[in-house]
Structure formats: structure tokens, C-alpha cells
Amino acid sequence: MKSFILYIFLCCSTILFAQKTITATLQQQDSLLVDRFIEVDNFGASYVIKDNILIKRKDTKSWQYNNFQLGDITSVDILNPLKITLFYEDFNTVIVLDNTLNEIRRIDFNVIGEFKNLAAATTANDRNLWIFDTNTQQLEVFNYVQQKTHVKNLPISEKMITLKSNYNFCRVLTETTLYTYNIYGSLLSQQELTGVTDFSMTNTEVIFLKDEQLYFTNSEDVYLINVPSDRIAIKQFSLHDDILYIYDGIVLYQFQLKKPTKE
Numbered sequence: 001m002k003s004f005i006l007y008i009f010l011c012c013s014t015i016l017f018a019q020k021t022i023t024a025t026l027q028q029q030d031s032l033l034v035d036r037f038i039e040v041d042n043f044g045a046s047y048v049i050k051d052n053i054l055i056k057r058k059d060t061k062s063w064q065y066n067n068f069q070l071g072d073i074t075s076v077d078i079l080n081p082l083k084i085t086l087f088y089e090d091f092n093t094v095i096v097l098d099n100t101l102n103e104i105r106r107i108d109f110n111v112i113g114e115f116k117n118l119a120a121a122t123t124a125n126d127r128n129l130w131i132f133d134t135n136t137q138q139l140e141v142f143n144y145v146q147q148k149t150h151v152k153n154l155p156i157s158e159k160m161i162t163l164k165s166n167y168n169f170c171r172v173l174t175e176t177t178l179y180t181y182n183i184y185g186s187l188l189s190q191q192e193l194t195g196v197t198d199f200s201m202t203n204t205e206v207i208f209l210k211d212e213q214l215y216f217t218n219s220e221d222v223y224l225i226n227v228p229s230d231r232i233a234i235k236q237f238s239l240h241d242d243i244l245y246i247y248d249g250i251v252l253y254q255f256q257l258k259k260p261t262k263e
Contacts (some may be wrong), residue, residue: 022216022223024244024255037247039238041081047075054086056101065101079123079166087121093119094129095146107144114149116140120163122170125183130165131171139163139172139181151185164201171201200239207239214244216257223260 034055038047045058052073053066071090078084083104086095096105107129109116120132127145132138138158141151158174165171169188171177173196180189198209207225209216212234214225225244234248244255 020221020223020260021226022260023258024225024227025258026228027243027256028254030252031250032247032252033250037238037245038076038251039078039237040240040243040245041078042240043081045081047076049076049080054097054101061219063101065095065097065103067095067103070095075120075122077122083123085121085123087118089118092116092118092166094118096144102219105144107147112147116142119160122163122165123167124165126166126171130163130170132160132163134160139170139179141183141185153181153185153187162198164199166201166203169203170203171199171206173199178249198237200237202239205239206227207237207244208238209234214246218260221260225257227255 032048034050036049038049040046043058045056048055052068053064054073054076056063069094070088072088073086074089075087082099084097084101085133085251087174090097094107094109095103098104101238109118116131116133117135119134122130124130124141125145128150129142129144131140131142133140137157139153140149141154142149151193155180156172156174158176161173161175163170163172164208168183175196176192178191178193178196179187183185196208196210200207206217208217214237214258216223216225219237220258232246232253233248234246235249238245242257244257245258246253246255
């Protein structure tokens with residue numbers, strides 16, 4: 001029910017008019033010299049990319065995966081830490097890794113029956129991927145074991161900026177709109193947005209980046225996130241539970257979000 005309320009909310013609101021704020025309290029900051037901070041998983045392991053190598057760190061242990069023959073890593077999805085999804089756009093290929101970053105599946109979309117030219121690939125439920133095919137401008141739910149598309153949505157006319165997902169929902173951001181779909185292929189909402197360059201999501205919460213400012217939305221309202229520190233150049237960010245991670249290219253900040261409560 002909360003998810004449904006969020007979809008209605010997203011259809012009817014915009015972050016441009018957000019006047020309420022929520023506080024982000026700094027909990028920790030650590031020097032981090034990597035090319036890209038990915039996220040922290042449910043087990044407390046962190047994932048980064050340095051020199052085109054995916055690195056997983058937990059406590060004193062670390063694991064690495066690289067495949068330089070496939071070019072640069074486009075995206076990493078750690079929704080399921082036991083089946084991590086790597087996407088290499090230059091070679092139209094998806095790699096699935098286990099929890100120690102060993103390769104367990106490779107999907108080369110250049111050689112499957114129905115050729116697809118991917119702009120994005122993330123984790124869905126079971127043995128499925130959310131993929132965006134630029135040939136058709138369509139979002140699909142693709143079973144990588146059967147190598148079949150189970151669900152295909154109507155084409156999106158605009159260029160896709162980024163795509164984020166979980167097991168049940170997928171959101172596609174274009175230059176003007178955020179589309180929300182469920183795993184059955186239904187378009188649940190489309191929110192008109194302009195100038196949003198990235199976002200992070202859970203089932204019922206979304207954080208947007210617009211004009212170097214972060215905004216938090218839930219099923220109730222839209223809030224500007226008040227970060228009580230010197231202005232941070234936001235390179236990457238993610239939300240995990242109530243912790244907001246912001247990486248500026250030199251330091252990884254961890255903020256505790258004081259989320260709004262129902263009155």
C-alpha cells in the first residue's frame with residue numbers, strides 16, 4: 001500500500017517545489033582514493049572501482065574482479081550480493097559474479113537469438129535482468145538462463161540517462177521524466193522532472209540529485225537534504241537503510257538521515 005501511495009505521489013509532485021528539509025548528520029568520513037564508489041551491501045561490504053577493477057572490501061578482507069578485454073565497467077548492481085551484476089556497455093555484455101567475485105555467468109547480447117543493444121542492465125528477481133534495449137527504446141525483463149525476454153514495455157521516446165531497480169520495481173530516468181515499472185511490465189507512474197542527473201532508490205524512497213543538491217522523497221512529501229558541512233562535490237551517492245553515502249572523489253562521507261515521521 002505504501003508503494004502504491006508513493007507512485008501516486010510521484011505522479012503529482014516535483015522536487016522543484018520542495019520547501020521542507022531533513023537533516024543529515026555526519027557519522028563518519030574516510031579518505032578513499034578510487035575511481036568510483038558503488039555502494040555498501042546488506043552485509044556491510046563496500047564496493048568500489050579502481051583502475052577498472054571491481055574491489056569488494058569487508059573488515060580486513062578484499063576481493064577483486066577484472067576483465068580488461070571487455071572495456072570499462074559501465075555499472076555494478078549489488079542488490080543481490082550473491083549474484084552481482086556487472087554491465088560492460090562497450091561489448092554489450094553482462095557478467096554475473098558470486099559473493100567472492102568469481103564469474104558464474106556471462107551473457108553476450110551480441111550472439112543471442114534476438115540481437116539487443118543494451119544501454120543498461122541491472123538485477124531483477126530470480127534469474128532475470130532489467131535491460132534497456134536502445135534498438136527498440138524498451139525496458140525488458142530478460143531471463144539470462146533461458147535467454148528470453150519475459151516482459152517488454154512500450155518504447156520510451158527520450159534518451160535514457162540512468163536506470164535503477166530492485167527485485168520488484170524499476171525506475172528509468174530520461175532528460176525530462178522518471179518512469180516507474182513493476183516486474184509484470186506495468187507502468188506505475190511517470191513523473192515530469194528536468195535537470196535531475198542521478199538517483200538512488202529503495203521500494204518506497206528515492207533520492208534525487210539536481211543542481212548539486214540532494215532531495216529525499218517518500219510516500220508523504222519531498223524534502224531537501226540539509227548536509228551540515230562544507231559544500232561537497234557529489235560524485236556518487238547511495239542510500240542504505242537510513243545511511244546516506246556521499247563520495248566526492250577523495251572522501252567517503254556517511255550521514256545518518258533523520259527521516260520524517262508521521263504526525
